[in-house]
Structures are given as structure tokens and as C-alpha cells.
Amino acid sequence: MSDAKVIPFGxxxxxxxxxxxxxxxxxxxxAAPLAPVPQPREERRSAGPQEPVERPAAxxxxxxxxxxxxxxxxxxxxxxxxxxxxTGDYEVDEFGFDRELTDQVLMSALRPLYEKYFRVEVRxxxxxxxxxxxxxxxxxxxxxxxxxxxxxxxxxxxxxxGRHIRMLAAxxxxxxxxxxxxxxxxxxxxxxxxxxxxxxxxxxVVGVMPEGFKGIGKPFSERYRLQRFGRGGFVSTALRAxxxxxxxxxxxxxxxxxxxxxxxxxxxxxxLPYFPLTPxxxxxxxxxxxxxxTKWTIQFGEPVPTDGYPPxxxxxxxxxxxxxxxxxxxxQHTLYKLLVQRRSVFF
Amino acid sequence: xxxxxxxxxxxxxGRVVLVTGVARRLGGRFVRRLTREPGVDRVVGVDAxxxxxxxxxxxxxxxxxxxxxxxxxxxxxxxxxxVHLDVxxxxxxxxxxxxxxxxxxxxxxxxxxxxxxxxPAVKRLVVRSTTSVYGSAPRDPAVFTETTPPKxxxxxxxxxxxxxxxxxxxxxxxxxxxxxxxxxxxxxxxGPGADSPLAxxxxxxxxxxxxxxxxxxxxxxEDDAVEVLRIAAGEPARGTLNSxxxxxxxxxxxxxxxxxxRLGRPTLPFFVTGVTWAGSALRAxxxxxxxxxxxxxxxxxxxxxxxxxRETLGFHPRYTSAGAFADFTRxxxxxxxxxxxxxxTVDRIAAAVPAGRGLN
Numbered sequence: 001m002s003d004a005k006v007i008p009f010g011x012x013x014x015x016x017x018x019x020x021x022x023x024x025x026x027x028x029x030x031a032a033p034l035a036p037v038p039q040p041r042e043e044r045r046s047a048g049p050q051e052p053v054e055r056p057a058a059x060x061x062x063x064x065x066x067x068x069x070x071x072x073x074x075x076x077x078x079x080x081x082x083x084x085x086x087t088g089d090y091e092v093d094e095f096g097f098d099r100e101l102t103d104q105v106l107m108s109a110l111r112p113l114y115e116k117y118f119r120v121e122v123r124x125x126x127x128x129x130x131x132x133x134x135x136x137x138x139x140x141x142x143x144x145x146x147x148x149x150x151x152x153x154x155x156x157x158x159x160x161x162g163r164h165i166r167m168l169a170a171x172x173x174x175x176x177x178x179x180x181x182x183x184x185x186x187x188x189x190x191x192x193x194x195x196x197x198x199x200x201x202x203x204x205v206v207g208v209m210p211e212g213f214k215g216i217g218k219p220f221s222e223r224y225r226l227q228r229f230g231r232g233g234f235v236s237t238a239l240r241a242x243x244x245x246x247x248x249x250x251x252x253x254x255x256x257x258x259x260x261x262x263x264x265x266x267x268x269x270x271x272l273p274y275f276p277l278t279p280x281x282x283x284x285x286x287x288x289x290x291x292x293x294t295k296w297t298i299q300f301g302e303p304v305p306t307d308g309y310p311p312x313x314x315x316x317x318x319x320x321x322x323x324x325x326x327x328x329x330x331x332q333h334t335l336y337k338l339l340v341q342r343r344s345v346f347f
Numbered sequence: 348x349x350x351x352x353x354x355x356x357x358x359x360x361g362r363v364v365l366v367t368g369v370a371r372r373l374g375g376r377f378v379r380r381l382t383r384e385p386g387v388d389r390v391v392g393v394d395a396x397x398x399x400x401x402x403x404x405x406x407x408x409x410x411x412x413x414x415x416x417x418x419x420x421x422x423x424x425x426x427x428x429x430v431h432l433d434v435x436x437x438x439x440x441x442x443x444x445x446x447x448x449x450x451x452x453x454x455x456x457x458x459x460x461x462x463x464x465x466x467p468a469v470k471r472l473v474v475r476s477t478t479s480v481y482g483s484a485p486r487d488p489a490v491f492t493e494t495t496p497p498k499x500x501x502x503x504x505x506x507x508x509x510x511x512x513x514x515x516x517x518x519x520x521x522x523x524x525x526x527x528x529x530x531x532x533x534x535x536x537x538g539p540g541a542d543s544p545l546a547x548x549x550x551x552x553x554x555x556x557x558x559x560x561x562x563x564x565x566x567x568x569e570d571d572a573v574e575v576l577r578i579a580a581g582e583p584a585r586g587t588l589n590s591x592x593x594x595x596x597x598x599x600x601x602x603x604x605x606x607x608x609r610l611g612r613p614t615l616p617f618f619v620t621g622v623t624w625a626g627s628a629l630r631a632x633x634x635x636x637x638x639x640x641x642x643x644x645x646x647x648x649x650x651x652x653x654x655x656x657r658e659t660l661g662f663h664p665r666y667t668s669a670g671a672f673a674d675f676t677r678x679x680x681x682x683x684x685x686x687x688x689x690x691x692t693v694d695r696i697a698a699a700v701p702a703g704r705g706l707n
Contacts, residue, residue, distance in 0.1 A: 075700055083693040087686035088608030094600050094650050095489045096563045174485035174647070177559025177619070184561065194488035194495065 095195070097187035099164070106186055107156055113146075114153040117293050118252060124300035125158045128165075133200040133243035134303065136165060136207040137234060137327050138250055139226055139335065140215035143257035143276045145169070146291065147250050151207055152186065154298050166199050167207040168192075172273070193237050200241035207248075208234050217274035219262065223254040224339060226332045232324035235306075239314040239323075244303035247327050249334040252296030255345050257281065294345050297338050301330050363389045364580060365426040367412055367459065368433030369402060370394040372542055373475075373569065377432065377576050379403035384577065391424050393417070395451070396439065412455035418462035421469065428471040429463055430580050431456065434512055436477070436505035436638075437544055452508035453515075460519040463526070471527045473579045474516050478532045478565075478594060479506035479640060483647040489563075492652040493532075493592050504640045513592075527590040529579040534596035534651060537671050538569035539678035544641060550679060554607050555625050558616040561604050562648025565596040568671035571664040578662050587661030594651035597668035603645065606672055611689075612682035619646065 081104055084090050092098045114120050128134055138151055148167045155165040168191035174180045189195045191208060199206045209215065214227040238245050261277035281288035304327060313319050364381055368374040369392035381390045382403045390405035392398070397409060408420050412433055421429070433455055438448045456474075463469045481487070482497040501507045513530060520528040535545040545564075548554065567575075575595050583589040607614045617625055619642075656662050666674065681687075 072700060076697060079693055079697040079700070083690050083697075086608060086689045086693070088605040089686075090605070092563070092600055092602055092605070094563070096561070096600065096602065096648075098602075171486040177557070179559075180485065181559055181561045184563075189489045190486070192488050194492075195490070198488075198490060 092185075093187075095166070095187065095189045095199075096184035097164075097166070098185040099187075101185050102156075102164070102187060106182065107153060110149055110153050111157070114150055114157075117291075118150060118256075118296045120150055120154060120252075120296040120298055122154045122158045122298050122300075125155065126160065127246050127300040127303055128155065128159055128163065128205055129244065129303070130161045130163075131203065133203045133241050134205045134246055135196075135200065135234060135238040135241075135243050136205060136246045136248050136300070137229075137331070138207065138209050138248035139224075139331055140209035140211040141218070141223065141250070142216060142253035142291075143259050143278070144291075145173075145209075145216060146256060147253035148188075148207065148209060149186075150253070150296065151248065151250065151298060155205065155207075163205050165205045165207045168196055168209075170212060193233055196234070196237045197240060200237065200243045206243075210234050213273040217259070217262070217276070220254075220258040220260055224251075224335050226328055226335070229324050229328050232320045235320050235323045235327070236314040239306045239309055239319075242307040244305050244307075245323070245327055246303045247301040247330040247334070249299045249301070249331050249338060250296065251299075251335060251338040251342065252294040252345075255294045256291035258292070292346075295342075295347055297342070299334055299338060301334055304330075362387050362428055363391065363424055363426045364428040364430060365391045365393060365421065365424065366405075366430045366432060367393045367455075368431075368435065368475075369405075369407065370396050370398040370439060371432070371435065372400075372540055373536065373572060374398075374432045375400045375402060376540075376569065377430070377573050378405045380573050380577060381405070381580070384581070386581070389424065391420065391426065393420060394433070411451075412459050413450060415458060415462070417458055418465055421462050421466045425468050426466070427468050428473070428580055429459070429469055430473045430475075430576060431459055432475045432576075434475050434477075434509060436479075436508075437542075448505075449508055452505070453511050456512045456515050460515055464519060464523055469523075469526055471529075471580065472516070472519070473529045473531065473576065474512065475576075476513055476530050476532045476592075477505065477509045478534050478596065478649055478651050479644070480509050480513060480532060481649060481651070482506065483562075483640075483643040483649050485647055487647070490650050490652050491594070493594055493655055501640060504638045506640050529590050530592040531575060531579055532592065532594050532651070533572060533575075534565040534567045534594075534649075534668075536569055536572055537566040537675045539674060541569050541675070544638075545644075546675065548641070548645075549606065549610060549612070549675065552612065552682060554603075554612050554614045555629075556603060556607075556614045556616050557642070557646045558618050560646045561602050562645055563600045563602055563650050564606065564644075564648055564668070565600060565650055566666075566668045566671040566675075567595055567597055567664065568666035568674060571595075571597065571666055571671070574665070575656075575660075575662050578660065584661055588659050589661075591655070591659065593656045593660050593662075594653050595656055595662070595664075596651050596653050597664050597666050597671050598653070599668045600650055601668050601672055603648070608684075609672065609686060610676050610679070610682055611685040613684055 090098065090100050128136065141147060148169070152165050152167055155163060164187055167188045169183055169188045171190055173183050173188065174190060196206055196208065210229040211227040212230060218227060257276060257278045259276045259278055263275040263277055267273065267275035278288065304323065364387055366374055366378050366381070369378050374392070375398055378390055378392045379402065381387055382405050392402050392405045392407045393410050393412065395411040398407065410416050410420055434452050435448055438444060463472060479501060480497070481491045481495065482499050482501050484499045486498045488495060501510055516528060516530055520526070536543040537546050579589050604614065
């Protein structure tokens, strides 16, 4: 980053960061498997794979060294969960968000990737309000939208009120089989003003990555350079709902699939917005699709309030551009700061 | 117009309601309900074929709404309220063809509206439509409001008919601004006696699904459908307005996988192309009308917003989507994998696990 001449002032020294990483952020989570009676929040760990049929086997093989009663309790808990699933006795909201499945299965499936593989460090998650609507605006990168999923795990696992973030996704996600099904169950919905507005009205935390395909499909040489933030539609949606905008910077996702080329012909043939060529993909086949184990940092910034504006402000293009730029600048500067602090891509 | 003259007239003269499509179950039930309604003087049921069920004291006129003769029926009986229910996705009985249904939907509506336009006595028009007019596409917002323009207009089938019918109704409303026009976009009808295509689909022993898609569905119970038609056909209650376009659906959402589990019927996922093929095979065997729009629905699902229905129309459905489906399940009985048997098996396994007793 030749243009990233940002002096890291007012931040803690590296040694301190290191101790913090193993400390405060994830203390309760690291201690969880040893607790004889797991807290309800911790029990999410015990959930098995996606297909309920395989569930008992996986649960019994899950934690052999854990204390006996805890293990049995988990099995009983798992059976209860299985019973609800196979009889269809659960609720989904109008977007198809399956809270139970997300908590018990999908989050547990993503957590190893989050904790062990990318070792995500979360900062400033308390900037997301305890209750009420908020719009989290994040940068988008990494060829595949892994950053959105990791952001969701980060909010889910670290927010003091245990809030769920509802990500907005591209229409391509909802056109693909399997991806669409899982995405809807995770609570994602289409990135459009109607859906975003509806979620904010219901007082949900909504996550949006306004760069879209321009951000996620940009070449490796342009890493950490924010692209245009769409047409700023997210700002007017937040203004209409009076929801604060929480800027969010994600470092580490850019390097998981270094996109050195883009086969436009293949992309056009497959109807995709881009077809990534990385040093390993597609040359090594499916093995090339394994992401690099980079070290991630997700930093939530100070919320930008939007409730002080008159109702007609949502249609004021100047204000839109100003707010969009303000949010974009905040994310860009935070990215540069985090990059300066970063010791290495992988550690 | 809503209060005052019309209301006064209704009280003095009583009302004459004409209902089309009474040979169908919904039409028959609605007519029977309407005859008990205070303030309704006479109910005239119209259909091309005589109904198999009784109409509870209503007059039945055998007339095809595709022919101009319908205008004579309107004037002869001095009809002031027309409830057009003869907008259907499937033919009545086994022998009807899709082409005839389309003609009844589109040409029939045109003729009926033409007749209404000529008849000065008509003061109120209620048209049954469907939420299919929104289509189903991955680029659509998750929840449709009455004003959401569809991203992809329905290319054919019942949905296209309904879009055309609504177009004619809008034209009629422009030409006769003195008539209160109400268009009800009903979600999928379901209940013990419903004969909608989706009810037929859920009666299959094994449900073909689209691999990797779990659509969100909404249902209306047939009791609620009759009730909302009654509200739309009568004078609006204080503080409500029953002209306009309204989405009608039970609260909440049921996923297809969830519905299949509650019904105890196994699902058989196909690739999208395979579903099309299986659909045409089933149709050829006469087992089910599994049209392209059905497949699109079972791929992307459809959920509508019902705020207008509650706040403007003042209708609060008695059944949620899940409740309507539960009632349907009770009437049809469970399938090959009854949920209570599965639950019992799990309970037995749970009882075998010494949970809670521990090792000490």
C-alpha cells in the first residue's frame, strides 16, 4: 500500500494487542468446553452437522474428553433439537430466517473457520447498539463472500446482547441452488431498499457491503482500496429508518484468494460477474479453492447518527453523497490504520 | 360515496349480489355464507355448469360469462354488487382444458366488466386475484407489498391471466369511478376442502422439490377467504376502506421443507430441469397440474405484506399460515413419515440415554 501513509497514533502498542487477543475477547468461549453445566449460549457449540439424521453419531463422537454429565446433557439437548427439526416444529420469519438452525448448526459450522482458521479478532463490537435498528456498513473483498459470513459470526458471538446481523446479499446468491437455501436460513436477504428498510423498521441490525461485486471481485493489486459505494442507497435507507450507520473495516479477507486475473470469457459463459484466477485456482482444481489462512481483524467504528435529519433529507442528494463519503472515508482510514499495525498477513 | 346515499339505499332496498364461479367450492361456500348476511336481499349465483353442491337458497343462473348474455342477468336482477370469483388456475373437473380456463379468466372478465359498465345499478365490484401476479424471481424483494412492481412479469399460465384480469379491472375502475372496486390478491388457498393446485401438490405421497431451494410459502384458510370476500362485498365498517387492491394471506411463513415435515410426507429433490420433466410427466398422467409457474413458486417462494389488509381493509385472518396448514394436515392425514411417530422414536432414544442421571 504505497498510499497508506498513516501514522498509527493513539493506538495500543503491538505487545498489548497480542495479550488482548488471547484474553478479553474470547475468554468465556475458550473456557466453555470445560464448564460442567454449559450456559445456554455455550450450548451452541454442541450442535452437530446440518443433516439432522447424522446428528446423534456426531454428537457422541464430538467431545470424548468432556465431563460425563455435560456430554449426556448435550446428547439429550441434541435429541430434543432433532425432534423439533424432523417434526417441523420451529419458526422462520418472513425472510426465511431460521434462528434455531442458525444458532445451533450453521454458526457452529462456521465457528472453526472463524476461530481456528482465520483467527478473527473483533474490536469495537459494542458500537452496535444493544437494541434497535442499526446499519453496519463494511468493506467487501476476497473473491468469495466469506467476509460477510465471518462478520455475522463476529456479531453473533461477541455482541453483548447476542444480536443477529442480517446481511444483505447480491441477487446471484438467491439464484444459486443450495447457496440460496442456506443464505435465507442464515437470515440474509436481497440487497434492495425494500428489504433493508423493512428489516430496519423491525429494529434489526442490518449488514451491507455497498461495494458489491466491484469490491469482492477486484484484482489483488487493488487490495484494501475501497471501490465506489454503489449509489449511496444504503444512506437513504438508514435515514428513512433513523438507524445509526456503524462503519466496519475487515482486514485479512483480501488475501484469502489473491485474484491475479479475471477470465472475462469464462465469466460471460457462466453468467457470473467475474471468474477469478488465483495462483492456485482453477489450476489445482478443488484444492485451489481452499482459502489462504490469513489473520483477520474486524473493527467496528463509532456509529454515525442519522436521526437528527428532517424526513425529506432522505431525498437530498448532497447530504447522501456527504454521508456516503464520510462513512467510506472512515472505513478506508480504519483499514489503513489496521494495515499499519498488522505484523504479517498470516499472523 | 362510501357513506350516505349508498348506505341508505342498501338499508331500504336490500342488496342484490351476483357471484360468478359458484360451481367451485369457494364460490359455493361464499354464496351460502352470503345468504345468511343481513342486508343482503338476494344472491344470484352464476356459472357455466350447474354446481354439485347446494347454494343455500341463492338463485342459480346457468350462464357462461364469456357470452354477452351475462349483461341481461345483471339488468334482470338489478344487481348492485358483483363478486367475480371465476378467475381460476385449474379447470373444474378432469375434462376441462387449460385453454378454456384461460378464456373464462380473460374473456369472461372482459364480458362481465363490459356488462357492469353498461349497468348503472352496479355500485360495487369485488374481483378475486392471486398473489401470483408478483411472480417469483431471485431478484425480487423478500416481501411484496401491493405496490411492488414484479421484476419478471409472469410469462404464462394463471399468473398471466390474473395480471390481465387486473389490468381490465383497473380500466373499468377508470371508466366507472362511481363503482367501488376491490381486488383481493389471495395467497394459496388451503383447508379441509380446498381444491387449489398447491393443495393437490401437498396430497402427493412424495413431494417433488427443487434441489437446493427451500421456498417460503404463505397460505389462506378457506374460512378466512370466505370471510374476507364477505367484508369486501359489503359496506365498509367504520374506519376501514374496502376498495383498492389488497394482499390476503395468513400471518407468518412456512418453508416447504417445514410443511413437508409437518405433513409427514417425504420430499424428492430434483435438479431444476428434472423438476420440469417430472412436472410434465405428472401432468401427462393427469395426476397434477404442475405448471411452470408452480415450479417457479416451489423454487423461489413468495411472501406478501398484509399491512394494508389489516389496517385499511380491517380484516384479521383467524388462521395463521401455519395454522391453516395444520388444519389442512388434520383433514388429509399424515403421509409416509408421520411426525408423531418420528417424535416417538426420538423420545424412545432419549429415554434410553441416561441423561441427567450422570455417572455417579
